[in-house]
Amino acid sequence: MGKGSFRTAPAAFEPFSFCVWSDSQGFCRENPSNRHEPTNSMMKHMGASDANFAVTTGDLAEDGADYKDTRQFFLDRVAKYLGTQKPFFIAWGNHDSYGNSILRKFSDNPSKNREGFGPGNGAFAFSYAQCRFICLDYSSMYSDIDSWLEGELQSPESKNARHRFLFVHVPPYCEIWVDGDALLRKTLVPLMEKYGVEACFSGHTHAYERGFLNNVHYIITGGGSWLDHGETVVKEWPHSIVGGKTPVGSYELGLVNEYVRIIVDEEGWRGECVAFNPDGSEVGVIDTFHNDKP
Template sequence: MEKFSSFARSSMLIFLFLISLVYVQAAERGPYLSNVTQHAITIAWRVKKPGISIVEFRKVNTNRWSRITLESTKLEQSVRLTGFLPNTSYEYQIDTFDENKKLCFQGKGIFKTAVKSGMPFNFIAYGDNRTGYEIHRRLVEHMLGEEDIRFIINTGDLVNSGYDMRSWDEFFEITKPLLNHIPFYPCPGNHEGDGKEYLKNFYLPGNERYYSFWYSDILFIALNTNEAFDDWSTQYKWFWRTLKNGLKKKPAYVVAFFHHPPFSDGPHGDTEEVKRYLVPLIERYKVVLVLSGHDHIYEHFLIGNTHYIVTGGGGAPLYRVNKTSRGIKAISAHHYIVFEYTGKTLRAIVKDVDGAIIDEFAIPRRSY
């Protein structure tokens, strides 16, 4: 019996080892886009084996390709491409070869550079997709049908566990049809854990844990509510400086996004620390739109002059909404939000998993 038990344990270890090898071989990701400007963009991908990558790109409907050759010992690859024209379409293709010069990764796509200041554009926001793979997939299919989306915001909890590689692979497999041509701007949720894998996967502005970017004449600010943001913290001071300096450029809107909502009538309720430390800055500097997740519902609050949106319907199991909701709208539904900026108005269209509109609202341009 002891011999049998020893044999069984050895056989199981060998089996698990072989399974892990098969899994590692299948774990390529991308390509996916981020950090787009009028003149540059970041392309990232994950290969089966490290080696030499050849990245080619050109303006759509032209013949001349530009080429960059990269050599890396890491599985996670990225390249920053520059020198583009604003609001212009470019195509790219990637070939990665291992140490034996065998092709081990291929990817391609088309992207558009950012529009000039004041020009209209559309973007999407959603969050809390986690392990709701089939719902997430259906939402992505609807997003693919939306017109001229320039980037996508995710309010966190992209995966069920930030330490689970299979969850990350599922996320990138589902979103690949989107993210190979639309830049992605996430913020970390509590399910991303310590954020090490999150930071390994994404290539974002600034220190990447919290950051800001401009698109057209709108200032976007991503915060990380999993780390300190009290009024003595580095993040709080950075947020204050970003708002103060950003307003000097007179943005049409300031949009902030982070995972934990200051106001919610879902099971998690209000995040008191966010209300205590971040909301006063939001009110003082007239941030007109705040996007959060965490509660797996859709909610729309208008408090003062700020629209607070909970968009936690990306696929994770839905929560109930309290019957005594304080907001303008509260629905337990999987969803995403399309924002249309006309240059004068920012319009929001909220769509459920069947593509039906469940809420609409508009925010007038900020006046100075």
């Protein structure tokens, strides 16, 4: 592919991969000599990878209504180092502000195809190689779950998909800082279980956690910038596998800068947590999981 080229999403199945990250919103407190690291290096790493695209579960600036934050944490970081190399989709977070905030003006999500919504607000779904991707917006997630999500999950595009992946900023389940979101456990989780969503990706907590419950993988990939040092385990979920009470390798509480890479092939899909040191150097893969097992 030449410089500046792109390809459209394949309609038929073919192997592909994508990256997921979250909470790249601020300065990295673990590296006072360069507070943009390791986030800049993580964006460059995803951009240089063979991934076909990326998805973020939001919090792309400390204050999405502030231009200075939008410039230094999104335009000069995510857009510059990742967005020039890969397309990416946004499941907005609470720090991204609301409606027509300045940050959201720099996006072009498929939510623009829904009546009453625009390219920078609202839930949306898209297909890639016969897989379905569903992204919720923090600012409208409860109403979208009530009025839109089940219809989407019943659509031919979703029902006939090989795999279904869902992205929501706030995790239904979490072990450190918060225990997740009780309303999402009541409304979202039953829909994912009923309609065969295989993985739910979140952020909000600035750490890495992973669990598996009723055939749904729950992945928190919140290691995009500063980490939740000082927070403690507030809930021990029995289905949690790593993060929280269980270290991820040498990382207590899942406190590690990372992103998740998903590789989809004829056999299914597998996930890898790719970790980085505070100076931006790559640690490598510290956790793996597979679609049909924890």
